[in-house]
Amino acid sequence: MNTHKALTLLAMAVALTTPTFVSATSLWHEPSHGDGGAIFHPEHFKSTKTRADVLRELEAAxxxxxxxxxxRSLPVPVKNATPGRTREEVRNEVLNLTVEERRELHMIGGR
Incomplete structure (x- = not known):
């Protein structure tokens, strides 16, 4: 049996057995009578936050x-709390690196 055939069989086995892993306590699950399609069950959701916590977060936002x-489902811009470093500070930092730190930087950079 070649590798392609083995991988195809494995993928088919996973696809066929995946529905059996769906839990009846999850938010989405198949109906028991097998009509197909998933049903949303909001009563299965257990939150650790109180309503007051959510309202405080909303007001802070x-x-x-x-x-x-x-x-708008946009990423929230990151606010920099501290001023950034100047070009001269970064330059001095690089010049003062030890041999071990330089070696580590080269390893991270893929050089």
Missing amino acids: RKDGSLWYLE
């Missing part, structure tokens, strides 16, 4: 402006 981005 409104205040910091991130709610506008979240409502």
Whole structure:
């Protein structure tokens, strides 16, 4: 049996057995009578947050402006709390690297 055939059989076996792994306690699962299609069951969701926690998070998102981005499914811009380093600071940092640190940087960079 060649590798392609073995991988094809394995993929088919996984595809056929995957529905058996669906739990009846998950949010989405197949109906028991086998009509097909998944049904959403919100009552199976267990939250660790209280309503007050969610409202506090919502108010914080409104205040910091991130709610506008979240409502539009956009990434929230990262706010830099500290000023960045200057070109001279970065240059001095590179010049003062030890031999071991330089070797590690070259290994990370793939050189």
